[in-house]
Amino acid sequence: MTNTLRTKIWPVLAVLVVIIAAWYAAALLMNRTLAVEEAARKGEVLTTGAMWLKAYSMDKPLLPAPHQIVTEIWNSTATMSITSKRSLVYHAWITLSATLLGFGLGTVLGIALAVGIVHNLAMDKSMMPWVIASQTIPIMAIAPMLIVVLNAIGISGLLPKALISTYLSFFPVVVGMVKGLRSPEIIQLDLMHTYYASRTQLFWKLRFPAAIPFLFASLKVGIAISLIGAIVGELPTGAVAGLGARLLSGSYYGQTIQIWAALFVSSIVAGLLVFIVGGIERLVYRMMGARPEAQA
Amino acid sequence: MHWVNMAENQSSVVSAKNLGLTFQTNDGPVNALTGVNLDVRKGDFVSFIGPSGCGKTTFLRVIADLEKATEGQILVNGTTPEDARKNRSYGYVFQAAALYPWRTIEKNIALPLEIMGYSKDEQKKRIDHTLALVNLTGFGKKYPWQLSGGMQQRASIARALAFDADLLLMDEPFGALDEIVRDHLNLQLLELWARTNKTICFVTHSIPEAVYLSTKIVVMSPRPGRVTDIIESTLPKERPLDIRETPEFLAIAHRVREGLKAGHSYDD
Structure with missing residues (x-):
């Protein structure tokens, strides 16, 4: 202690x-x-x-002094109803729900792509350049277009923001999982070959468990950028609700204290999310029998 | 024609005729094995000895269908190596224990049983049985990192014994262990062989280990990988550790060394 x-x-x-x-x-x-x-x-x-x-x-x-920001956060969280449109808890929840939905979708998409890349030669040869190219486009440029296009086909609200989180968070998951699924040593693959194991058995009994540490490293990056994605997704929606909306309205009216308070809350939320993923990681490692000092 | 003859010979577990394997590498073809003729009979303990590059591990991997021969024929349990592998007719022990770190020892032993579709009850019975065979009873719930190197290798032997394979292929299983542990494991391996009646093919680069364990010693040489001598051991089946100081033992060891010398294994 x-x-x-x-x-x-x-x-x-x-x-x-x-x-x-x-x-x-x-x-x-x-x-x-x-x-x-x-x-x-x-x-x-x-x-x-x-x-x-x-x-x-x-x-x-x-530049507001730290105590001004803390006071603003206190006033806009503890002293008002969380359903109030001025409550940072309310705005944080709006952003958080888009973050979690996007992160979930991004993780599933990332794992699915990695599984495809590892198991299918055509995908292995063709997918990776596109995955990397997707991340070279500035998210600030693509976010408004995505929101507008989705609005035009009748999709609005939570999903468009979540999709921007997905767009950012699938990337570390693909990269990490491709490496993780390929991490088993030749001797471990040979062993499965001598057992005449099927591809499904090889995946569930060797490749996937071997990829778990890589997956968690990716998820920690993914959850943090999912939050960024959700906030960026809120900026072009015309500042209705969410931490992004608070940032936008703050900058419209020169409310620097409000901007900084929203920034602080978003980084606190990001920190909590990474902390929670880390906690789940430790739990999973313990269930998988990792040596105590080897835990991340 | 001779395929049929070889298949008729029921007691032959591994039968190689003029076996050769050439690897195609960027530096041109490498002749890993050439003209290997060998018959391993049921219940034999055959050691393959020679310097690195003599093809002893390659030959074991051909038996296991981890490499494909490019010349000649080989039958394993009367079938091709591929069918033998699909019939799960051998257990393979690698140089490293290759235990899965996220599985306990008993779960590691259960791995081939799960893949081969044994029932839960049958799995448990076999885990207990094989743990006892390798003297690891009580260690089933431990994770690999909680065991010493020698214990890990014993667990990997238990894993290879867990399913009904009469042939055990061992590729320098004790090569990474110190000599005291190795002596101990050699003794235990002989006991296990006597109790289970398995046929064992054992790759080593230790002359005393080969002579101590084997009923048949295959001496091999590099460039190209080939068999230079096959020695039938005259030692009794019962072998205490100090048999290694008897004249009979030393005579066999001498012949192994001569075989290695004849294959230019001692040249610079």
Whole structure:
């Protein structure tokens, strides 16, 4: 326990303290001019102390101070009903549901493609360049077109956003699973050959279990970019609901604190999702009898 | 014609006539095996010995249908190696234990049984039986990493014994283990062979190991891989470890060494 404290918690806390200190310094530097100009318009002259207070408490600062963001998050989560249109919990849930749907679809699609690539020579020769090409297109460019096209054929709401998550998250799963399904050593494949095992048996008894560590590495990347995909998918919908909508409306009205609060919530959600995938990974590893210190 | 003759010979488990295998590589053809004539009879313990590149592992892999011969004929249990493999008529033990790390020892032994469609009850019976054969009773619930290298290799032997194959093909199974563990496992392997009446083909590069274990020693040489001598052992079936200091043992070991020398295995 004390070991965990020393090796895991302290280093993280130390970095956090440095970041917060740097943040306050940057907020002061960036907001100072704004504060001084505002005071000059009102014909006031600010003392140094008053200038500091002002820089850290503006309504629309260039860079909000950390405590302003925390206060905004607190006000828009704990102090209001989660069904309120101004609640960040409500918006986070909208984005999260698209993220999870897209991630699920992306994982299934990724695994299916990898299985095809490993088992079918034609797919092996033809698919990979297209899979890679799909990721070279900027998601910001393709997202609005996808949303518009899907809207035109009557698909709107959750699914278009989820499909953008799918578009991003299938990629690490394909790459990881192709490598994972091909990871068994020759000696293990020879062994199955001597048993005259069928392709199905070879897959379920050797290839798939051997690919599990690769799958989880991919899922951790996939779940985080699924969230990004869902947020990007919300931007062109005209800012109705979701964390992306909060970012968009924040930038329309220069509400920097609102933007930062939404950004913080999205990174907290992403962190939680990766943490949950990591927890499932540890659980699966334990069920598969991994050596305790070999766990990721 | 002679195919029929060979098939008629029921007690012949492996029968090779003029067997050859040439690998096509980027540097041109490599003659891994040439002109191998050999008859392995039921209940034999045959060792294949020779330096690396002599084709001993290749020959074992041809028996197992892991490689295809390019010349001559070979029958395994009276059929082609491919049919023998499809009939699951041999168990193969590799140089490394190749246990699946995500399966317990008993689940590893169950692997071929699951693939071959044995019932759950039958699986359990066979797991208990083979664990006892290799002296691993009580270790069934352990994962491979919890066992020593020697125990892992014994588990892989148990896995090869679990289904009804009368032929056991072993490719340097104890090559990676230290000499004390190897002595111990050699003794256990002889006991197991006596108890199960299996036919065993055993690849090794240790002269004492080959002489100690075998009823028949096949001495092989490289470039091209070929058989230079086949020695029928005169040692009794009962073999304590210290039989290795008797004049009879040393005489056979000497003949193996002469066979290796004749095949230029000691040349630079």
